[in-house]
């Protein structure tokens with residue numbers, strides 16, 4: 556992970572990602588590395604704090620990762636990030652929403668009272684659920700050039716009041732919903748999904764995770780058919796995937812494709828470009844000057860330990876999966 560260790564001072568900020576929609580104007584935004592503490596940078600609308608682009612670009616699309624506990628939400632986030640800053644466990648992690656943006660600022664958490672306090676990323680799981688509404692983290696990850704990722708708590712977590720994730724969801728542009736293959740698309744999931752605004756639902760993706768747990772092709776086909784029947788109309792697209800096999804695949808193209816990651820990541824890239832174009836169009840309708848949308852290319856990403864990330868090679872070796880996400 557590439558966050559810095561500078562500690563922000565605790566303070567109360569009137570404008571935060573959680574409580575106030577960012578207007579998407581970057582002309583007044585200082586750079587994320589401007590030396591402001593993270594809360595101050597957030598108030599000023601820095602790149603890292605608000606998922607914004609450069610001074611002439613609209614803010615980045617925001618993807619919320621949702622689903623039942625242990626559905627693979629954090630595993631998916633780590634796969635997309637190509638590193639592993641988020642804890643992945645068999646049992647529920649019971650973390651508040653974790654909002655990840657591009658940048659190098661130190662992480663912080665926002666209390667339910669709106670106070671922003673410094674946070675030790677190595678002690679993420681010690682964060683008090685009762686007191687904390689949101690965690691903000693900043694990474695120098697390729698995917699975060701294209702979008703912000705928000706790793707949400709499990710929808711049925713009894714310790715997490717729905718208001719917490721509902722407040723964050725209001726800020727999202729689309730959702731990547733993870734559902735366990737072995738118990739896919741339960742009533743509890745459908746009930747929560749019905750509460751999500753149509754604006755978000757229409758461009759969201761459903762991932763049937765843990766497909767490696769379905770042992771026969773026949774079982775996989777059956778589950779996919781049922782989920783398509785029950786939820787096909789509720790999502791833009793549905794993808795069966797094994798997240799663990801996608802992570803293990805690294806540059807093994809055949810395993811990457813077989814895991815389902817290829818089809819999903821190609822669609823995700825397309826979705827992000829459409830979301831970015833939509834943001835740009837919204838900007839054009841209100842701003843006098845036309846903002847630019849960053850062009851993106853496809854290049855592989857791999858999951859590496861958060862603490863020991865080697866330098867990215869200048870180019871992928873022959874035969875690597877051209878599927879994961881990387882900006883130009």
Ligand SMILES: Nc1nc2c(ncn2[C@@H]2O[C@H](COP(=O)(O)OP(=O)(O)OP(=O)(O)O)[C@@H](O)[C@H]2O)c(=O)[nH]1
Pocket residue numbers: 622623624625626627628629630631642643644645646647648649650707708709764765766767768796797798799800
């Ligand atoms: N076999 C298999 N295991 C998976 C897959 N995706 C995730 N897991 C495992 O499922 C467990 C839970 O994964 P997490 O990513 O922590 O799930 P989560 O949805 O973030 O869980 P909470 O944050 O607790 O709600 C971990 O042991 C993962 O390794 C998958 O595709 N296949």
Ligand SMILES: [Mg+2]
Pocket residue numbers: 628629630642643648706
């Ligand atoms: Mg998790």
